[in-house]
Amino acid sequence: MIGKNVLTDFSARASEPVIGSFTFVHPLAAVIGNVILGDNIMVSPGASIRGDEGQPLYVGSDSNVQDGVVIHALETELDGKPVEKNLVEVDGKKYAVYVGNRVSLAHQVQVHGPAVIRDDTFVGMKSLVFKSYVGSNCVIEPGVLLMGVTVADGRYVPAGSVVKTQEQADALPVITDDYPMKEMNKGVLHVNKALARGYLAAGS
Template sequence: MEQIKGSDPSSFNHSPCCFEPYISPSPITSFNPVPQEPQIDKTAFISQFSSVIGGATIRNNVFVAPNVSIRADEGTPFYIGSNTNLQDGVILHGLLNKWISDGKNKFSIFIGNGVTIAHRALIHGPCSIGDDVFVGFSAIVYNAIVGKGAFISNNAVVTNSVRIPPNRFVPPGAHIDSQAKANALAKVPKDDKEFAHEVQRVNQEFPASYHLLFGKNRCSCGFAFN
């Protein structure tokens, strides 16, 4: 195990850590022969127990909680916009050579600004999630486009190339797998909209707070040291 230069294991504030990086380029494969490096804004916070691999762009003030997997090693690139939060256990992955286009660029996964992806949700490309969307606990979004301000409830599934119109409410446990179902969705109720805003408010404080907590004395796995 390689020791970090200038550190003394006996001075750790926590039990000794693995020293292994959790942010890495994509591996060289026949389908992606050129390694891609994650591009992460310095104000974003990535938990020491999460991983970011390959061609992922993470913008300012993004919060990535523990046990999140952002794996752009097959489908690529990923984009995660400003002030978005990915909560514990979220998985991002994409299919090879399947993209969503904004007219100028192609993305395996595109996540806009101010988005909440709640605990254990699966976001699988190709897909696009607009600004201010809320994706609930254990929900699945795959092969879909979700419009701005939509609310996807707990355990819901959105798939099969559907487009969720802006500000629409996907009920708990619903399977939205046709455009007819997507078009029939009601507007987001006031209580759910307020809930999504409050979750956003709380999570936008975490990146700066966690950076302050760990400070500069931090090894590659995130544990603090003197």
Template sequence: MLYQFDGKQPQVGSGTYVSELAHVIGNVIIGDQCYIGHGAIIRGDYGRIVIGDGTAVEEGVIIHAPPGDTQTIGRRVTLGHGAILHGRSIGDRAVVGMGAVASIFSQVGEGSIVAEGSVVKLNNTIPDRMVAAGNPARVVRAVTVQDEEMWSYGKQIYIDLAAKYLEEGMIPVA
């Protein structure tokens, strides 16, 4: 699950769960109380990846940094199942929905939401506290208090789930 590459090895924070079925490779720093789900691939091979505290990298997410650059993912971020990130930054408390793509050098602002299946194209930026949807992703509205409440609840679910996996572990069934 954790692999050294090119003389660099992942660093994982306290209270963080990394599934045995995930691949975390090379120059990757993961904060405290994160959830790294089954089948996630986090490739810090020719770039660096930094993931903030309390972030959920759900199942099947792929994260890669642009060559010689850093992909920064903020605190309490939700990366939905099957999302693909190859960008520059995802701001604190942002959400990248299931199956969404953040392409090379893209940026997603603090508290923003990228809807499921959307594509943030090469070099594009989603401003802070905006909801973006479509291909290419375009701002459709501002984030509401209801959005923040719902996603805050969802983020806590994954922080709690990480703790439970660490406490109980997965037990193979014969």
């Protein structure tokens, strides 16, 4: 389903999603309201990208939003005025959620704004990113909870970690050449980009 959001006291405008070239939204996914999707994105069955409370929600080109992923955010407007604490700024523009280019959001990931995930980062299955900033070239292994922290570029977060203080985030390990998941995102990106184009060509 692709459709507009409804008018409320925290959303004064009904917005239609903006969807880039060669981006495939599966019929069993939901993309609603003030959502901007770049090019070559695969949005898989059961995913929900709902820009009807916090908005806008942005996903950059060549990224993927896998099965059961939820992207949503706290309200960014109330009675016509911005709720600044729930907005993030990237490259001079404000968002409720910003997901960069070539980012993989694996099965059942939740990204709840205010949140930023920068380019070339992999977020593993069943992880939660909330009120957090994740840098570029990171790996969030499966089952991670990030809340209220900034993760520097090129770090990984071990599976099952709960990271709720900046001290914990600053102590996260740096990705080195011998890190087993260092190249994982490249394969995931390749597969999902090909799937998006294949499903579009098949008229699904």
